[in-house]
Amino acid sequence: AELGYHGPDAAGRVLRSGRANAFGVVFADRLSYVFTDPFAIGLLAAFTEVLEDAGVGVFLAPVPAGPGGHPADAAAIGTAVVDGVVGLCAGPGHPGIVAAARRQLPVVLTDTAAEHDYVSIDDRAAGRTVGEHLAGLGHRVVGLVCEIPGGDGTRVLGRDELPAQVEAYRALGWDDAANRIEGIAESLADLQLLTVTAGRNTREDGRRCAATLLDRDPRPTAVVAVSDVLALGVLEEVRSRGLVPGQDVSVTGFDGIPEARAAGLTTLVQPIAEKGRWAARLLLDPSLQPRQVVLPTELRVGTTTGPAPGSR
Template sequence: MPRVTLKTVAAAVGVSPATVSNAYNRPDQLSAELRERILAVAAELGFTGPDAAGRALRTGRSGAVGVLLTGYLSYAFSDPYAVGLLAGLASAVEGTTTSIVLLPLHYDADGVPDLSVVRQASIDALALLSVPATHPVADLARARGISLVTTDPLDDPGASWVAIDDRRTGTLVGEHLAGLGHTDVVVVAPVDDAPPGSEVRLVEPPRLDFADYAARLSGLSDALDGRITLVTAGQNDFGSGERVAAWLLARGPLPTAVVGLSDVLALGVLEGLNAADVDVPGTVSVCGFDDIPAAAPRGLTTVRQPIVERGREIGRMLLDPDEAPRQVLMPVELVVRRSTGPTRTV
């Protein structure tokens, strides 16, 4: 049986192929009676609509926006920060015909990124989450004519970004702990190249360009005069924080404060310390970043950022590359709760 095409339907109805296309893509251009007749004939012939790939080639638009994630795809569905950000982005897209495509960025054993995920993607715009705008994947997207929205502030006046002052967030936590007298502070950072709850690695000397949190870590270190110990136990996961807590308990003596570079890590540390009956904050203070929904019930001191609203702004920029403003700095604030207190007397 020959393949039924848009031209087949047009011939059967006695109209032009453009009219049949309008019945699907621009129904406001036709009378309701004519559109219903076209769709009825199409259904009888088994025609389900114009080919999406062909339409994309003709218009130069795919009708989809991409979100590039570092590491594993399940992060988008399991990490509270990512969930909130994507919920905000999705709320901006709702009511349109635009789809959201999640693109996980992988690396080989030598640390070389697999650019095929963007090379093969059929998208009109791309948001880079925790990926610097200087990354090769960003260069590839620009070469393909894909508009970019980043989550880091850039000096380029033509760039589009929705960011927070990450250095300021680190400074807020560091100044808070310094004001409480803390000088022995362990900082827990996530890495993408190890599974959650991996063996704890001590990063010596503490690298201020570590992972995706260079600005946050730099502000924290400066406020504490560099008196930090940096460790990692895998990906950004509750289990990684718990593993660090167990390591600290076995290593002894305990630091006076532990800072997770995300609330997820900090809550894992907090759970591990509580399970061992460690007095928080009497013996150890614990801080996080982001103020995810689980932070308040656990009394976690953290730095709040408007996660959902940040995602909504990213979605707005992805949908319309010309709509202003194109550079938005979101506010942050320190939220002090019961997980931090004055340093213990050693």
């Protein structure tokens, strides 16, 4: 072997073949967080499994939204040696997706977007399903726990402040969360809806938001969280006060992660692994149809929801 030779030049191989044989994954959060989020882990595992079987590599590109982001994060997408990009919870307006589109790279999103290929769910309809479940149980004062950078879990927002909150989500490229919240609000249009925002999608933040809601007098008889992780934190706070989920306070989540089933959480289940597999197939095969895929969801009723106290 020639002294100092370390194999074929990667850049030269790309120039000759026209392909990098790798796809980028744009995350709307820090990579350290992604590896702790059950939803992201499940989707990424399924996505990479399909690519591995096809002999294709993965380039991980965290581009955090909000205060945690930095222009250099999005700029990395502008120079990454990849054949295409999937946006994990990153909508069409997210800086990383905008950078990929500017390069005319193939883009697949896990949110709906008219201008891109995507595999998603109908988040608005899913949100309505959750809200209708609670309304049908007689709940009239409902707490909503959601996440946004800068949220501290202590301030309660009224319904009139919700549109601005939704627009803030869209500005971050979090269209799935925005649609989900709009669906919940629509289904609870005749009820009192109290929103508290968490700064992170963690159990601790969910518990802090729940404490703010449960300290109110009268307190909400139901709390809907926009993720199972937040909902599990809500459950911890409910139980710490000697309250029984599904009897004293109903709690719902969203996603259908394994921990939610173990906790008996009522949740809106989305096909997380199938999302990841579809995203990989769409990137691997440009001829695959359809290019915009909407997967079904299911409300799984557990032990954490029941009739509102006083309506039994």
